Amino acid sequence: MQQTVPNQFLFLNEVKFAVFVLEVCEDGLPRYLMVNKEWVRATNIDPKDAIGKTALELFGGANGQRGLDQHLRAIAKREEITYDVTLPFKNRMANITTTLAPVFDADGTLSHLVATSKDVTSERERDQAIEFNKIAIEKAEEASKSKERFLANMSHEIRTPMNGILGMSELLSETKLDPQQRVLSDTIHNSANALLEIINDVLDFSKIQADKISLHNEPFSLRGLAKEICTLLGLHADAKQIGLELSYADSVPSRFFGDANRLRQVLLNLIGNAVKFTSIGQITVGVTYDHDDHRLPLQIQVTDTGVGIEHTKQDAIFSAFEQVDRPNHSDQDGTGLGLAITKALVERMGGEITVSSRLGEGATFVVSLPLKPTEKSVDHASDQLPIANIGPTRTGVRKQTAEIPAAPVPQSAELRGLRILVAEDNMTNQLVVRKMLERTGAEMRFAQNGQQAIEAFVEDGCDVILMDLSMPVMGGLDATRYIRQIEQQRSLKVCKIIALTANAQPSDAAACLAAGMDEFLSKPFRKNDLLSTLRA
Known part of the structure; x- marks a missing residue:
């Protein structure tokens, strides 16, 4: 046509x-x-x-x-x-x-x-691709959240029985034991502490992967931090009869602006590894500052005389779950996450980490950071930090170093007459608290859940409440809010409420403080930490 x-x-x-x-x-x-x-x-x-x-x-x-x-x-x-x-x-x-x-x-x-x-084929394909990517991102985010929830739940479920293991083994160590019993008790305690470190590593690595690690920058004393860690780990070095020396010249600035807790984690990993893999010789920790280097002026160098790392394996040590075989060294415990976490933290702070080593001749790790000194940079008098006061760690709560027993807190009549209400549904953890405090003279009552804790508080009152978070009927956060309301309505004296929980994340600590709690202790907790918190 x-x-x-x-x-x-x-x-x-x-x-x-x-x-x-x-x-x-x-x-x-x-x-x-x-x-x-x-x-x-x-x-x-x-x-x-x-x-x-x-x-x-x-x-x-x-x-x-x-x-x-x-x-x-x-x-x-x-x-x-x-x-x-x-x-x-x-x-x-x-x-x-x-x-x-x-x-x-x-x-x-x-x-x-x-x-x-x-x-409109291209537009439709683009829209479909956008929608597909959106769905994929949503699924990935949900998977990440599910993983976080799973890890948090597993952390909680593991920490609860571990509180019983570590608490009871610590109490056992205070009794009269023969040498063989002492070895068995210490082995239980140290093994449980190693498991706790694994849990912390996995949680840390998970947060790093999910980009959930945040930095809290403020002025701090690097000189004091380095002395603190070297003193702490020096006990391990002394036990192995190896030297641990800190080289920090007076001309190097002392105070910097940065995240002291994350840097503490980096140094504990690096110096701790050096002690772990060195049997003979010495470990040297050196801190230098190059005012002419405008990119990475601060350098922290950790050198050991240990077994060393084969050249072809040096990149692998910073990968997740990688553990390089060390000749004649059988101590391969841990997750293989320590250096992966260290590298991620250093890079998050804008720095770099390198390693140089020869097999059988030790290793040198160098951390280079863009930290700038504060105006008050050479204040040596303020650098003497008490070793016991380590402060917040990776979880945002006080850390317990089980393998380095602290001196016992005198159990005097200072707590005598102190009325303590323990809100805890786990019978083992009730027993741990009871045994830790039974010689202090404190009066203890126990509640199985938050509702019972409120009823006990209203009926008889108390001076301190040790409050678990996850309990049946009513959790610790809601119970705390109700108690604070009752205090206001009745013009009562404010009762000290201490969170005693297996929820160990910084967000958990923040939620406790927001609900009206005064202190936060994560399980497993040490006896000294509990007593110190009660006496504060």
């Missing part, structure tokens, strides 16, 4: 988007009367093959039928419509959006339909 187009449609050939004109024939069917050059380019269909045909005859199948149905719908509605259809264009299936506009004769008869079509 020859393409004979009314003059009013001829200009459509110059339009830069696909256009076609349908003529409403005597049988009522809309047939192709004209297609412009852009339509021909897009469809790769010869106009001679289109003219005189319906959409069904031209394209066939379900999509051809859909096109014809839409054309008939436009005729019936006698108004502009838009529809989508998928058609074979140039050996591909294309998503086409078409708008049909009716054209009427002078007497009002609908004679033609003028259609503009747009290939």
